[in-house]
Amino acid sequence: MGIVQTLNLVYDYITRDEYDNEIKIRAIDGLDIDVEKGQFIVVLGRNGSGKSSFAKHLNALLRPTSGTVVINGLDTSDKKNKWSIRQEAGMVFQNPDNQLVSQIVEDDVAFGAENLAVPTDEIRYRVNKALLSVNMTDYRMRAVNNLSGGQKQRVAIAGIMAMEPECIILDEPTAMLDPVGRREVIESLRKLNLEKGITVILITHHMDEAINADNIFVMDKGKILISGKPSKIFANIELLKEAGLEVPVVTELAYELKKEGIELPEGLIYEDELIEEVVKLYKR
Amino acid sequence: MSNITIGQYYNVNSIIHKLDPRVKLFGTLIFIVALFVANNSVSYAIITFSLVAVIIASKVPFIRLIKGMKQILIILIISSLCNMFFVKSGNTLVHFGAVNITSGGVIKAAYIGLRLIYLVIGTSVMTLTTKPSDMADGLEKSLGFLKVIKIPVHEIAMMMSLALRFIPTLMEETDKIIKAQTARGADFESGGLIRKVKNYIPILVPLFVSSIERALELATAMEARCYRGGVRTKFRPLKYNKTDIIAYGVQILFLAGIICANLLS
Numbered sequence: 233m234g235i236v237q238t239l240n241l242v243y244d245y246i247t248r249d250e251y252d253n254e255i256k257i258r259a260i261d262g263l264d265i266d267v268e269k270g271q272f273i274v275v276l277g278r279n280g281s282g283k284s285s286f287a288k289h290l291n292a293l294l295r296p297t298s299g300t301v302v303i304n305g306l307d308t309s310d311k312k313n314k315w316s317i318r319q320e321a322g323m324v325f326q327n328p329d330n331q332l333v334s335q336i337v338e339d340d341v342a343f344g345a346e347n348l349a350v351p352t353d354e355i356r357y358r359v360n361k362a363l364l365s366v367n368m369t370d371y372r373m374r375a376v377n378n379l380s381g382g383q384k385q386r387v388a389i390a391g392i393m394a395m396e397p398e399c400i401i402l403d404e405p406t407a408m409l410d411p412v413g414r415r416e417v418i419e420s421l422r423k424l425n426l427e428k429g430i431t432v433i434l435i436t437h438h439m440d441e442a443i444n445a446d447n448i449f450v451m452d453k454g455k456i457l458i459s460g461k462p463s464k465i466f467a468n469i470e471l472l473k474e475a476g477l478e479v480p481v482v483t484e485l486a487y488e489l490k491k492e493g494i495e496l497p498e499g500l501i502y503e504d505e506l507i508e509e510v511v512k513l514y515k516r
Numbered sequence: 517m518s519n520i521t522i523g524q525y526y527n528v529n530s531i532i533h534k535l536d537p538r539v540k541l542f543g544t545l546i547f548i549v550a551l552f553v554a555n556n557s558v559s560y561a562i563i564t565f566s567l568v569a570v571i572i573a574s575k576v577p578f579i580r581l582i583k584g585m586k587q588i589l590i591i592l593i594i595s596s597l598c599n600m601f602f603v604k605s606g607n608t609l610v611h612f613g614a615v616n617i618t619s620g621g622v623i624k625a626a627y628i629g630l631r632l633i634y635l636v637i638g639t640s641v642m643t644l645t646t647k648p649s650d651m652a653d654g655l656e657k658s659l660g661f662l663k664v665i666k667i668p669v670h671e672i673a674m675m676m677s678l679a680l681r682f683i684p685t686l687m688e689e690t691d692k693i694i695k696a697q698t699a700r701g702a703d704f705e706s707g708g709l710i711r712k713v714k715n716y717i718p719i720l721v722p723l724f725v726s727s728i729e730r731a732l733e734l735a736t737a738m739e740a741r742c743y744r745g746g747v748r749t750k751f752r753p754l755k756y757n758k759t760d761i762i763a764y765g766v767q768i769l770f771l772a773g774i775i776c777a778n779l780l781s
Contacts, residue, residue, distance in 0.1 A: 334649070
């Protein structure tokens with residue numbers, strides 16, 4: 233059994249229309265996901281596809297209407313497990329400003345560890361390690377207000393790392409960042425995944441962030457539309473477009489070329505891959 | 517940490533800056549008590565001497581200290597004048613119709629004026645040498661005994677430090693909203709006072725809405741990081757060192773000196 237497992241997960245939320253009638257909206261509709269420890273998982277989907285509700289289930293911020301969510305052997309519907317689950321599966325949110333608690337970088341990184349009642353010396357050690365792992369050691373004494381968006385998100389990730397989780401869930405962490413900030417955050421995540429073996433579940437609507445994933449789940453209307461390795465996902469351009477996702481330029485170009493009858497292999501993602509293939513064809 | 521400009525913290529490195537915030541809070545309290553019990557020139561001399569010594573040790577320029585004086589100038593003048601005109605003791609200095617100024621009144625007025633000035637300077641030394649976040653920590657620790665009567669000291673301190681954290685964020689946001697509303701033709705300059713206040717409604721409403729949204733997101737993020745109130749350890753626990761103990765000793769000596777001086781008269 234994997235570190236994160238959902239079984240027929242269903243979640244309804246209740247909202248009111250303009251006439252004050254209750255409406256039930258099904259945000260997640262029968263989700264089965266199994267994530268192995270140490271994987272880099274990307275969940276893709278457009279706004280309203282249910283991907284954020286899914287993220288909140290993994291941190292016991294929401295509880296399933298029906299079905300189960302099990303994190304590292306702990307069932308989220310059991311209230312007793314709440315705090316252990318939040319320690320095992322840390323969560324980073326979209327808005328970098330609204331998740332930092334302290335004025336100073338290192339104080340903020342320490343916040344989660346303080347909440348877990350970790351002894352002071354151990355917190356100091358963990359803060360140093362966490363800041364190093366996201367390359368923010370030089371900024372430890374800075375005020376968080378003066379950091380860029382990408383730096384703020386890396387501080388937020390360090391704050392989760394200081395809690396020593398098995399798994400990090402990120403709910404659109406790059407949605408409010410510029411391209412430089414996006415790259416910083418994604419590179420930090422990849423490093424954590426490769427070097428520390430942290431399971432990463434990245435929820436996003438930027439497809440290019442999914443290129444190096446071990447496994448991709450594409451969500452639409454609360455269901456999984458398609459899942460698998462990046463090469464398989466990116467070969468299904470029509471389906472991705474149907475799910476409202478923007479396909480990377482290289483993939484789309486390769487797809488269009490193939491439609492015109494040019495022989496290219498399936499699921500091209502990288503620029504240099506495409507160039508290589510085109511050069512090969514040209515030489516022939 | 518040089519770029520935090522919340523409150524009036526003056527960033528230099530001095531003995532006073534390094535003191536534990538609890539020591540400074542206690543010292544300020546003792547200073548206020550001393551000011552209000554002091555009743556003769558000897559006790560005022562002791563207070564003046566101690567205050568000057570602390571100011572020199574704190575390396576805060578004198579100009580910064582008297583900045584706070586502007587706000588209390590009117591109170592200062594009114595209370596001094598009242599004392600001068602209405603206290604009747606000692607020899608009459610000026611007698612003019614209903615006005616009767618006595619030497620006792622003048623002395624009393626001088627003491628009251630001095631007391632108010634010292635009060636402002638003394639408390640300014642505290643706020644100028646202590647970071648707001650340290651102050652919140654110090655208050656939480658020194659008021660911890662109030663938990664016995666069910667006052668949520670930790671929660672109040674947490675709210676204080678969160679408020680401090682979000683002041684710059686909300687200022688940035690206000691700036692953005694002002695620009696956005698100006699771009700839509702809002703006018704913040706013209707009109708009388710009431711008109712001007714009314715002009716600010718289109719800024720306040722979106723600011724309130726967004727702060728509530730922020731608060732909601734922040735609460736979720738804090739919960740996701742296992743925040744559950746009181747049971748937690750500290751990254752920077754407040755710890756007394758030798759200087760703090762000595763400072764407490766000096767404060768007690770100071771208070772004893774004031775009491776002795778009072779008994780003399």
